[in-house]
Amino acid sequence: MHSMIYAWARTNGFARVVLLEGEDQPGPRKSQDKLGSAVVAETCHITLFSGLRSRYRIQLWVNNPHLVHLLASNGAE
Amino acid sequence: MLEQATKLCSQFVIWKHYYVYVNSLSEADSTPASIAGASFTFRKLPITLAEYESVARAGGDLREIPVGAAPMPNAPRTFVFLAVSDDAVVNVTGMTATRSGSVYSHIRRFWPSVSDDDTTLFAGCSETAPMHRRKGVYS
Numbered sequence: 001m002h003s004m005i006y007a008w009a010r011t012n013g014f015a016r017v018v019l020l021e022g023e024d025q026p027g028p029r030k031s032q033d034k035l036g037s038a039v040v041a042e043t044c045h046i047t048l049f050s051g052l053r054s055r056y057r058i059q060l061w062v063n064n065p066h067l068v069h070l071l072a073s074n075g076a077e
Numbered sequence: 078m079l080e081q082a083t084k085l086c087s088q089f090v091i092w093k094h095y096y097v098y099v100n101s102l103s104e105a106d107s108t109p110a111s112i113a114g115a116s117f118t119f120r121k122l123p124i125t126l127a128e129y130e131s132v133a134r135a136g137g138d139l140r141e142i143p144v145g146a147a148p149m150p151n152a153p154r155t156f157v158f159l160a161v162s163d164d165a166v167v168n169v170t171g172m173t174a175t176r177s178g179s180v181y182s183h184i185r186r187f188w189p190s191v192s193d194d195d196t197t198l199f200a201g202c203s204e205t206a207p208m209h210r211r212k213g214v215y216s
Binding site for chain 2: 017035046
């Protein structure tokens with residue numbers, strides 16, 4: 001599907017596609033490697049007070065590579 | 078004890094590790110592969126990527142969302158790609174040219190080295206029908 005979409009995008013004037021793939025998605029990540037995609041950043045999505053209703057939760061995206069790898073090495077979810 | 082502590086902790090904090098990929102489309106083949114027995118179509122819809130993902134994840138039929146009578150200048154430009162076989166959707170994948178209203182508006186600053194403009198597409202979720210999973214449909 002993605003090879004077809006990329007071909008469509010290329011012929012319709014688009015120059016690049018940006019994707020966000022979770023670490024728990026090895027299949028899509030492997031496919032992106034084969035399709036020539038490059039990793040440009042790593043991030044962690046943190047949900048605080050996750051046991052509460054959604055309106056009370058705090059959601060953060062972390063860019064600090066040290067913190068990202070610390071959290072990743074301690075298991076996602 | 079540790080297990081209980083971990084369970085208690087998960088009531089307060091959850092984290093998930095993500096990778097941001099960029100495909101510069103330079104290797105995109107002009108004659109793309111096809112999905113056996115399926116036809117490939119796309120729809121341009123005036124909805125945000127978040128709205129697309131909400132429908133796609135709920136199993137809604139993206140073919141039923143109206144395109145809109147006339148294009149609005151500031152309406153989101155989201156493209157929904159469908160692989161259809163025997164009138165059933167094999168895979169649906171959404172991409173948007175409108176970063177606003179997507180997760181990318183929160184994380185765009187994380188990769189300053191790559192520029193983006195109107196020629197950048199931001200990918201949303203890709204959902205494959207259960208019976209077609211593990212057949213390479215995503216690729």
